[in-house]
Amino acid sequence: MFDAIEAYPWVGAQLSRAPWETAMLRIYERLGRQVEALGVRGSAQFTAASTLLSYVIGVSGQNATAIQFARRELAPSTNRVGFLEAAAARWRELDAREYPFTRSVAAHLPGHDDRGELLAGIDLILAGIAGSR
Template sequence: MATRTRRSQRRTEALSRERIVEAAVELLDAAGEGGLTFRALTERLATGPGAIYWHVENKDELLGAATETVVAAALAVEPARTPDSPTGAPDSPAEAPDSPRDEIRAVALGLFEAIDEHPWLATQLATHLSRSPWGSVAPRIFESLGRRVRALGVPEGSWFLVTSALMHYILGAAGQNATNARAGGGGLDRDEFLDATATAWEELDPDDYAFTRAVAYQMRGHDDREQFLAGIDLVLTGIAATHPPDA
């Protein structure tokens, strides 16, 4: 009995909150929110429920921690490191963001790719923003964008407006893209889905949908990532035009 107790204690001590959250992300990626249960976690981690409850109180806390972990990784915009630059200094300007505008694009792309990679993330972000904007996730994203908006020279009176607009575009566009990518159009792959959509647009009434018909062919084979970044550039260009730096 004493031996089993010591082994149990060692397993509990070895099981960190970080490992639990890592396993939770793996389960969410594989099976969505419905697949994240404490029973599934205990099986994946080869431990008992008590060891998990020692670190996290309930599923909501676990979902929040998983969301925060993925978002934190997505927001980590750092200079590129190479074997020849151990301190992190880039060997060439192209290897790292070199302006607030470039860093905003990098942050936006990091969030876009995180939402694309983790199917459950868009829903969790929407939940956090609507139910607990005072929690850790929304302020983390807002701070990351806001510091760079300030570095652009945007006047202080426009910081909140500009940062909010950026954040809404990034999360909205990235979330919609992830939804579209997985909608599948009834089992179709992405190219088939886009082709079917373009074909349907081309068959719309020419009097009511002249513009939509004219651009329908551009739907086929477009690059979601490229389209997203084009939107970021439009927003940034608008910021520069309508909120020039203070003299």
């Protein structure tokens, strides 16, 4: 899903608008089966599958929005690294008392891997699911 939404940013918005449509139901079904295979039972299945779905759609949609913004609002020559380096520079200039965390992680922004971050987030959610069984 991440790759599809990154390639076609409008997909995420479409999926979010019509959660009862076939595509969203198929995605939810696939996630739900995987949650069930993990041994999650009862109402926790709904919560776990919904959390995973919301996370993947949310992160994918956020990345797609950033891509669309960059294409629409920035110079055509702006690439991902340049865009993220400029954002990191702005983060480092934030007020140190109001934004100590954001300033401390600014150096990681330009080189981060969107897909890697998504997968790390899924791992965190799965660890929480496993810990709650």
